[in-house]
Amino acid sequence: MDDDPDPDGADVSIDARGDREVPGACPMDCPDTCSWVVTVRDGRAVRLEGDSDHPFTRGVLCNKLNDYVAYTQSPERLLYPMRRVGPKGAGDFERISWEAALDEIAERLQGVIREFGGPAIWPYVGSGSMGLLQGVYGAGRRLWNVVGASRHLMTICTIAGGVGTGYTLGDNRVGMDPETLRFSKLIILWGSNTLTTNHHLWRPITTARRNGAHLVVIDPTRTRTADAADSHLALIPGTDAALALGLLHVVLGEGAEDRDFIERHTLGWDAFRRRILEYPPARVAEICGLPVDAIVELGKRIARTRPTGIRVTMGLQRHGGGGMAVRTITCIPGVTGDWRYPGGGAGYDTRGFFGVNWAALYRDDLRRPDTRALSMTRLGEGLLEVTDPPVKALVVYASNPAASVPHQTKIRRGLARPDLFTVVVEHFRTDTVEYADIVLPATMQFEHADVQISYGHLYISWNEPAVAPPGECLPTTEIFRRLARRLGLDVSCLYDSDEEMARQLLDSDHPSLRGITFDALRKRGWMRLAVPEPFVPFADGFPTPSGKLEFYTTRMTQAGLDPLAGYTPPYEAAQRGTPLAARYPLALIAGADHYFVNSVFANVPAQTRRSGPTTIRVHPGDAMPRRLETGCEARVFNDRGAFVARVEVTPRVRPGVVASTKGRWPRLSTDGATVNATVDERDADMGGGAVFHDNRVEVERLSRSAG
Known part of the structure; x- marks a missing residue:
């Protein structure tokens, strides 16, 4: 292969046939954030493969991407702006120009602002792309801050467990380095169907098992991951925190608490110990629907095995006590001292380790401090019940809420409101598109630049555009730049190019980004954060106010919550006899x-x-x-x-x-x-x-x- 003809750009190679191999990264809402290589022939993507040099994803893509090349070239893709011509929900549209689409959007939004104020606009973004520029994090945020639109709260996925993690560890998006599971002697996959949702993690797990590690899956159903484990505990949904306390009860009974670690690195132990003693295995067995022997057996394994690594994922926190569940599970290695070892601890998220310059990307300084916030999981309520002001304009991108958000029937009623102006930026005719007044066609990952971080490993990636957009598709960033011009907004950062935003994002003095510049990242395609290998983030302390893991925290008292880690039952899932x-x-x-x-x-x-x-x-x-x-x-x-x-x-x-x-x-x-x-x-x-x-x-x- 020849060298990249542009030594200052991305590492694009060209073979003897003239095929170009362009580096990039998967934008999907997945912890693996795969590094990939797109083969381009005559301006058209013809093959997608994993980047074999990436240390975590190692050239392997998941089966969800089997048809991704064809997906980007689908005859059903939206290629041109459209205007609704029939009733909402009927899906009747006519093709219009970008000029007409943007003029109409600007006119309607300006009318909403004049009559109801900026908060009557709800910019509704999801995780259809996890890109820092085009997707959930960056696209449009500067514009909506300037316009004064309602703040959009990303509450649909990780937030309950993230807040719970933050109360225990001090940061909502941190935990053990997943790669260090290769050192673990006991691995607990808690609420994780890893072979479906996080399959690159299986490599370090397999390495650990070859070295004698025991693998446990905790999940209400017997998944393909449970089939591959050494043991499986099928508990009642939503009772995970009770199980965590029961396991710790066994640890205490074995005298296996790490008293040195507890003394030096935790806060509130005496109170937490008393709470643990309230959950003997017999009581926990009744709550969780598990055999007492299974609880005792796993508790003894935890007591006797160092290091123990726990992988906690998002499914187990999607209930009424989900935040407390993750908080309490992350306390387990605080009792056993596993936070001090490579391969020990609990991992929920890794995004908190990426010290990118969020402030420069978001420009939240442009937003009024009292701007109203709306929760994305309450879209039906927001469209039908919120007043002062009511939501009069909805701009949806990287999201299909008519399919993916709770209370589908209520959402449809809200989207069908005749006085609601709805814009949807999309790739396909989704259920949400059917209710749009204006539909705008967006580019896909092969067709635009982006920066990707991960919530399942410690590598940051650059996505180089590989092919030209089809039809009249535009990057989401460019759509919002053009809309800003139509709105007549005189704020220079609204017109920053994608490269300028990426450079601002990476302009950080955070230690994790040492040596990671835009030029270096674009040239390499991916880079590991500047953290030690192996990375043991909390061996000597935690980013809490006390500097310790907090079994007890007054921050929860201030939020009106029980300050002590424990068990909060789900609203419905575990009810019996009601x-x-x-x-x-x-x-x-x-x-x-x-x-x-x-x-x-x-x-x-x-x-x-x-x-x-x-x-x-x-x-x-x-x-x-x-x-x-x-x-x-x-x-x-x-x-x-x-x-x-x-x-x-x-x-x-x-x-x-x-x-x-x-x-x-x-x-x-x-x-x-x-x-x-x-x-x-x-x-x-x-x-x-x-x-x-x-x-x-x-x-x-x-x-x-x-x-």
Whole structure:
């Protein structure tokens, strides 16, 4: 291969046939943030492969990207701006020019601002791209700060557990370095279907197991990851914190607490010890629906095994006590002293280690300090119930809330409001697009520049554009630059180029970015943060106010919460013997699909064929009285809504639980609804997080066959 013809640019190679190999990174909402190489021939992407030089992803891409090249070239892509010409929800549009689209958007937004003020505009962004420029973090934020729009709170995914982590460790987005799991002797995958959602982590896990590590999965369902583990604890959804306390009760009974670490590096031990003693294994077994022996066995393993590494993921915190659950689990290595060892500790997120210049990217200094905030998980409420001012304009990008947000029926009512002006920036005709007044076509990752960080490793990546955008698609950043001009805004940073924003983002004196400049990153494609190897972040202290891991923290008192780590029951999932449990006796959880990333790829025929039809897995003991059989269709319902699914009767779910997967599009589903039709838009205990897995339902057989 020849050297890059532009030595100051990205490391683009050209082979003898003239094919270009362009480095980039996956933008999906996934902890692995794969480094990739796009092969371009005659201006067209023809192949996508993993970058074999990347130390974490090592040249392997997941099966969700099997059809990504074809996905970017799909005949169903949106290529031109469109204006609605029929009723909202009908999906009738006409093609218009960018000039007409932007003029209309600017005119409508200016009218909203004049009559109702900037907060009547809700910029609604999701995690369709995790890019720091084009996606969830950066795109448009400067513009909305200047306009005075409502602040958009990213509450849908990690926030409850992040706040819980912050109360214990001092930062919402930190934990053990996942790569150090290779040193672990006991690995607990807590609420993680790693082989589906984080499969590159399997390499360090495999290394550890070859060296004698024992692998435990804690999950209400028997996933493919549980199949590969040495042991599996199938607890009642939402009872994880009680299990953590029960395991620590066993640790204390074994006399295995690390008294030196506790004395030097923790706060509130005496009170926390008393709380642990309130949760003996017999009580925890009743709460969690587990055998006492299983709790004692795992507790003894934790007591006797150093280092123990715990991987905590987002699913277990999506309930009414989710923040406390993650807070309490991250206390376990504080009792055992595992935070002092490579391969020890608990890992929830790694984004807090990336010391990029967020202030320069966001420019929140341009925003009024009293600007109203709206939670993305309460979109239905925001569109139908919020006043002073009401939401009059909704601008959606990197998100398909009509499919992915709780209380689907309520959201549809809100989106159908005739007085709501809705703009959607998209790649495809999603359910949300069907309700738009103006639709704008956006570029995909092959077609624009971006910076990617990770919540599952310590590498930052540059995504070099590989091909020209199709049709009239524009990068989201460019869309907002053009809109700013139409709005007549005279604030220079609104017109910064993508490269200028990337340089500002990387202009940081944080130690983790030492040596990581824009030019170096673009040339290399990816760089590891400037942290030690192995990285043991909390061996000598924590970024809390006390400098210690805080079992007890007055910060929670100030927030109106119990200051001591403990167990907060879920709202619905663990109820037994209540009127709600009698009416809706089954707890519904919906984990990640093996072939989709949230709702991305759920419109790809090859991926949906691999995934199969919408399915609920039901325990035989729950199936029998409902006359449910594998292959039949059933209606899953509660007071909030209903959806139709194919039934699989299996002991791989525990009694009292039905399991499905998330990500389906309503418009491509039977009866036009999905699992989120049944989910409440209620807040978790911390951070306003979503409660997708805190949901009781009933299931009834339908007379028609699933086919």
